[in-house]
Every structure is written in structure tokens, then in C-alpha cells.
Amino acid sequence: MRNTRVLVVDDEEIIRVGCQRILSDMDLQVDGAENGRIGLEKIRENPYDLVLLDLIMPELDGMKLLEKIQAHDPDIVAIIVTGFATIESAVEAMTKGAYDYLPKPFTPEEFRVKVNRGLEKRRLILEARELRRERDRNLLELSNEKTRTHTIVNSMSDGLIVTNCSGQVVLINPVALKMMRLNQKAVIGKTVDDLIHNDGLKNQISETLEKVQKSTNSTTMQIQTRDERFLHSNITPLLDENHNCLGTVTVLRDITEEKKVEKLKSEFVRLVAHELKAPLGAIDGYLNLILEGYISDTLQVDDMIRKSRNKAKALLNLINDLLDLSRTEKTEISKTKTTIDICTILHETVNFFENEAKEKKLDLQFGCDKNLPAIQGIDEEISRLFSNLISNAIKYTPEGGVVSVSAKMNDGYLAVAVQDTGIGISQEDQKNIFEEFYRSNNAVTRKISGTGLGLSIAKKIADNHNGYLELLSEEGKGSTFRVFLPVKKD
Amino acid sequence: MSERKKILLADDDAAFREINRIILESNGYLVDEADSADAALRKLKSEHFDLLVLDLMMEDRDSGFRVAYALKEDQNLKELPILMLTSAPQKTGFNFRFSEDKDWMKVDSYATKPLDPRELLDRVHKLLK
Numbered sequence: 203m204r205n206t207r208v209l210v211v212d213d214e215e216i217i218r219v220g221c222q223r224i225l226s227d228m229d230l231q232v233d234g235a236e237n238g239r240i241g242l243e244k245i246r247e248n249p250y251d252l253v254l255l256d257l258i259m260p261e262l263d264g265m266k267l268l269e270k271i272q273a274h275d276p277d278i279v280a281i282i283v284t285g286f287a288t289i290e291s292a293v294e295a296m297t298k299g300a301y302d303y304l305p306k307p308f309t310p311e312e313f314r315v316k317v318n319r320g321l322e323k324r325r326l327i328l329e330a331r332e333l334r335r336e337r338d339r340n341l342l343e344l345s346n347e348k349t350r351t352h353t354i355v356n357s358m359s360d361g362l363i364v365t366n367c368s369g370q371v372v373l374i375n376p377v378a379l380k381m382m383r384l385n386q387k388a389v390i391g392k393t394v395d396d397l398i399h400n401d402g403l404k405n406q407i408s409e410t411l412e413k414v415q416k417s418t419n420s421t422t423m424q425i426q427t428r429d430e431r432f433l434h435s436n437i438t439p440l441l442d443e444n445h446n447c448l449g450t451v452t453v454l455r456d457i458t459e460e461k462k463v464e465k466l467k468s469e470f471v472r473l474v475a476h477e478l479k480a481p482l483g484a485i486d487g488y489l490n491l492i493l494e495g496y497i498s499d500t501l502q503v504d505d506m507i508r509k510s511r512n513k514a515k516a517l518l519n520l521i522n523d524l525l526d527l528s529r530t531e532k533t534e535i536s537k538t539k540t541t542i543d544i545c546t547i548l549h550e551t552v553n554f555f556e557n558e559a560k561e562k563k564l565d566l567q568f569g570c571d572k573n574l575p576a577i578q579g580i581d582e583e584i585s586r587l588f589s590n591l592i593s594n595a596i597k598y599t600p601e602g603g604v605v606s607v608s609a610k611m612n613d614g615y616l617a618v619a620v621q622d623t624g625i626g627i628s629q630e631d632q633k634n635i636f637e638e639f640y641r642s643n644n645a646v647t648r649k650i651s652g653t654g655l656g657l658s659i660a661k662k663i664a665d666n667h668n669g670y671l672e673l674l675s676e677e678g679k680g681s682t683f684r685v686f687l688p689v690k691k692d
Numbered sequence: 693m694s695e696r697k698k699i700l701l702a703d704d705d706a707a708f709r710e711i712n713r714i715i716l717e718s719n720g721y722l723v724d725e726a727d728s729a730d731a732a733l734r735k736l737k738s739e740h741f742d743l744l745v746l747d748l749m750m751e752d753r754d755s756g757f758r759v760a761y762a763l764k765e766d767q768n769l770k771e772l773p774i775l776m777l778t779s780a781p782q783k784t785g786f787n788f789r790f791s792e793d794k795d796w797m798k799v800d801s802y803a804t805k806p807l808d809p810r811e812l813l814d815r816v817h818k819l820l821k
Binding site: 476479480481482483484486487488490491494496497509513 | 705707708711712714715718749805806808809
């Protein structure tokens with residue numbers, strides 16, 4: 203603890219010095235001031251516990267100084283020391299906040315008693331001040347804690363409903379209000395039965411309350427709201443330490459998006475299953491015909507075996523495409539992009555298809571602008587993207603046609619066009635052409651085998667590279683697929 | 693068999709049409725083919741058939757149902773028995789619950805592809821009785 207500091211303000215040097223000596227002997231830190239003005243200056247500069255002051259002084263008298271001390275810090279204890287002590291001046295000083303007075307002349311013993319009482323007073327004042335501060339701090343913390351909990355509950359992304367033991371709602375956060383389509387004002391104090399329309403959730407909360415003494419397990423369930431959203435609910439009984447029922451806590455989580463993904467996934471699985479089953483079913487059918495003697499002609503048997511083999515090949519292609527599709531979806535995690543020169547990749551890819559084009563008597567052209575900037579990408583994906591487009595162009599272009607591949611800059615993007623003079627794609631089919639397993643169905647396309655995944659894979663790869671795919675096509679005249687890829691920025 | 697029964701196979705998969713045609717023809721049936729829902733309806737309206745073997749998923753996932761509904765609303769064709777084939781098993785979440793749809797009875801038999809030759813013949817015999 204710091205030293206107790208005392209100031210003696212008196213214009214009579216003998217008294218001032220005498221007092222200072224007594225105070226020093228009492229182990230107090232003492233200062234002196236020979237008039238009111240200097241006294242006030244010292245008080246403003248130092249933290250005094252006790253001030254002894256004379257009433258009659260030049261420049262600033264004791265009464266005025268007392269007022270200034272009070273204004274500066276009312277907790278400083280002031281004791282009046284005066285040779286002209288009258289009842290009147292003493293009373294006046296007391297009403298202005300002096301704690302005590304000591305008439306001159308006084309003995310050192312009288313002085314010490316007054317000073318000790320004054321210091322005791324000061325100690326009590328400081329103690330009280332500390333207690334008050336502590337109380338204020340506690341109150342602040344308490345209200346902070348309340349605000350904090352409130353803020354946490356209100357900013358949760360999950361819905362929260364707390365009921366008491368009779369099923370009345372005692373706390374509900376805005377998310378839960380929204381999920382349950384409730385209005386804040388009309389909620390608190392009402393029972394779950396009145397408020398919640400969803401029977402499943404209502405019953406679950408009631409049941410939890412009924413068996414709250416027996417089971418402390420929380421229960422989970424899925425509910426569907428009136429506005430077609432799916433919620434996952436977790437209801438926990440609340441008990442105090444003596445196992446008395448306090449109520450229930452219900453946490454609601456919106457799982458509508460997860461449900462949608464789930465649905466898309468099972469839709470996709472169903473499609474895949476259908477696509478996988480068809481060729482296998484055909485193979486099974488052909489083998490049945492052969493084994494059960496429906497056909498005996500060797501040529502016919504050969505034909506069926508060949509058809510079975512083609513189906514098996516188609517199945518293998520499909521499985522490869524499916525693997526590619528799932529690979530393109532995992533790009534972010536498993537693969538790092540490198541700097542790619544597009545012309546090199548295009549050249550290699552076009553070369554790969556040269557024989558196939560020649561067999562179909564197609565003119566396969568290739569052109570790449572000079573000094574094209576590099577792109578950031580996954581080598582094998584980019585080459586897969588263009589193989590898919592070129593292979594399609596060759597497949598859907600009749601003999602004697604032209605397939606051309608060209609690359610140039612376009613508006614900050616690298617633009618690669620794969621153009622053909624093939625059968626084209628109808629307006630109707632253009633809408634769905636990038637969907638998985640979508641295939642144009644007409645007299646020509648039916649004879650061409652395909653997995654229906656090539657273009658969706660191409661589109662996914664373009665997406666993975668922050669690019670996009672564009673289609674221009676007219677039935678009977680041909681199609682142009684244009685791939686736009688962002689160039690690497692240095 | 694005094695008169696040969698005539699069956700229409702509606703399926704967009706040429707392999708299934710070929711396989712089923714061979715099975716049915718070698719058992720004395722007359723067989724014709726259609727590769728889409730529209731082609732099937734056209735043939736059924738212009739010629740007489742005793743039975744329709746109908747693939748559920750042709751150009752659309754429910755084109756088979758579309759054909760079945762159209763037939764049952766046609767005064768001349770509503771009695772035509774239909775054997776519905778599909779390779780979409782219920783397990784994969786196919787969105788159709790037979791027991792809940794009263795219209796379901798409009799199709800007379802239902803089987804999952806691929807159908808064993810004996811099973812196919814068995815069902816065809818029953819429907820033509």
C-alpha cells in the first residue's frame with residue numbers, strides 16, 4: 203500500500219514545521235504550504251489523504267481553500283486548525299465539508315488524536331469507495347454476461363426453443379421463430395401445444411417432458427415444415443442437480459440443402475444404374491438366346507457375340523467416363539495446376555484423332571495463333587476436355603465433312619473453337635446437352651454410341667478452370683463448341 | 693393355335709427389341725417393333741395387336757406410362773393388355789408407388805429388365821389367355 207500523504211497549510215512557519223515534524227514521526231509522508239494558493243497547487247498535483255489547514259491565511263483563506271478541495275476531491279479529509287476558533291467559523295467549515303477542527307493552541311497528543319481520527323475516516327472512505335467500485339464492476343459483468351448470452355443465442359444459425367416443465371416456451375431465438383413461422387410478441391409463456399403446428403415436433407417435446415424423470419437422453423428427428431423445408435431437431439430434457447424437471451431444450455437445424463444434394467445424388471445413382479443395366483441386360487439377353495438354343499445359325503450366333511462385345515465395350519467406356527466425372531469433381535483437393543501451353547496440348551490431341559478422321563474421310567484442320575499466353579490448369583483435364591469435343595465432332599459429322607480446331611485470344615480469355623459441319627443440335631436439345639446422360643434422340647444419333655457424359659465432363663473441366671463453354675449450332679449445318687479459359691496473370 | 697397372336701415391342705433399345713423378338717417369334721407369335729412412345733401409339737392405332745410389351749424409360753423416363761395412359765383413354769385400345777418392362781428398379785428411388793396410384797392398374801403386368809426368356813413367355817401367355 204502506498205504511503206499515507208498529509209499536507210499542512212499554514213502561514214505560521216512555527217506551527218507548520220512543528221506539525222510536519224509530528225506527522226513525520228507518525229510515519230506519514232508530509233508536505234507543507236505557507237498559504238492557500240500554494241496549498242491548492244499541491245493538492246492538485248499530489249494525491250493527499252488528509253489536509254490540515256489554517257482558516258486565516260493570506261492570498262487564499264482556509265474557507266475558500268476548503269471549497270476548492272471539496273470541488274477537487276470530496277474524499278480528501280480536511281481538518282481545520284485555527285487560532286481564532288469560534289463556534290460559528292467551525293460550524294461553517296463543517297458544513298462546507300471539513301471533517302473536524304482543532305483549536306490552537308494544541309498539544310502534540312491532541313494533534314495526533316485528531317490526525318489519527320481523520321486518517322481512520324479516510325480509511326473508511328477509501329474502503330467504501332473500493333466496495334462501491336467492486337459492486338459496480340460486478341453489476342457490469344452481470345449485465346455483460348446477460349447481453350453476451352443473449353447475443354450468442356440470437357446469432358446462432360440453429361433454432362433454439364427452451365420450454366419450462368409445463369411446456370411453456372421461455373426462450374426462443376429469431377431463427378426458431380422464423381423456422382416455426384411465429385411472431386415474437388405472441389410466443390413467450392404460451393405452451394408448445396398452442397404454438398407449434400408441426401405434430402411431430404410438438405409430440406416429441408411433450409414426450410420428452412413426460413419422461414423427463416426417467417430418461418435424460420436427447421432425441422433427434424427430422425421434420426418437414428409447411429413451407430417444404432426439412433429440419434433436424436434435437437430435444438434434450440433439462441434437469442437440476444436433484445433430478446427435478448426444469449424443462450426442455452430444442453435445437454433445430456435446417457437441412458433442406460443437404461436433402462436437395464441427397465436427392466440429386468440418388469437421382470444420379472438411379473440414372474447411372476439405368477445406364478449400367480441396359481448394356482448388361484442386353485448381353486445377358488444375347489447369351490440366353492445362344493445358350494437356350496433360340497438361335498443355332500452360326501452367323502447369327504457370331505452376330506450376337508459381336509453385339510455383346512460392343513455392349514461390353516460401351517459399358518467399359520461408360521465406367522471410364524464415370525470415373526473421369528468423379529475425378530473432375532475432386533480437382534480442388536487432389537490436383538495442382540501447372541502452367542500449360544495450349545497449342546502443344548491441342549496439337550497432340552488433334553494428332554491423336556487424325557486416323558479416326560481419315561477413316562471417316564473427314565478433313566481435320568488445326569490452327570493456333572502465335573504467341574498465345576499460357577494458362578494455369580491441370581494438364582490431363584485440359585487434354586480430356588478437347589478430346590471429348592473433337593471426338594464428338596468426328597462422331598456427329600458425316601463423311602466428307604470438316605472438323606476444325608483453332609485457338610486465339612478473345613477479350614482476355616483464351617478461346618478454343620471446335621467446329622464441325624455435322625448434323626447439328628436442335629434448339630430443344632441445346633438446353634439439356636450438358637446434362638449428365640442427356641443424348642439427342644433422333645434417327646442419326648441412335649446409331650452413334652456414346653455414354654452421354656462427354657459434354658458434362660467437358661463442362662465440369664471448363665468450370666474447374668474458371669472458364670466456360672459455349673455452343674453455337676444449327677440442325678443440319680454443324681456445331682461449334684467454344685471453350686473460354688482465363689489466361690495466367692503474372 | 694388357330695390364329696397367331698400379334699405383339700408389339702416398344703423399346704428404344706434395339707438389343708432388347710431383337711432379343712425379345714427372337715424369343716417371341718420362336719414361340720409362334722407375330723412381332724412388330726416401335727422405338728419410341730410416339731411410334732408405338734401410331735402403330736397401335738393403325739393396326740390390331742393382341743399385346744403390348746412396353747419399355748418404361750424410352751426418350752423420357754416415364755414415356756412408357758404416357759403410352760399406357762393414352763391407351764387406357766382410347767375406347768378402342770383400353771382393353772389391350774400391357775406388359776410393362778423397366779430397368780429402373782424401385783430400390784434406386786424411382787418416383788412411382790404402384791400401390792398408391794389408382795391409375796397403376798391400367799398396366800397389366802410389370803417386370804424388371806432384363807427378363808429371363810421363360811419369364812417373358814410365361815407372362816405373355818398369361819396376358820393373352
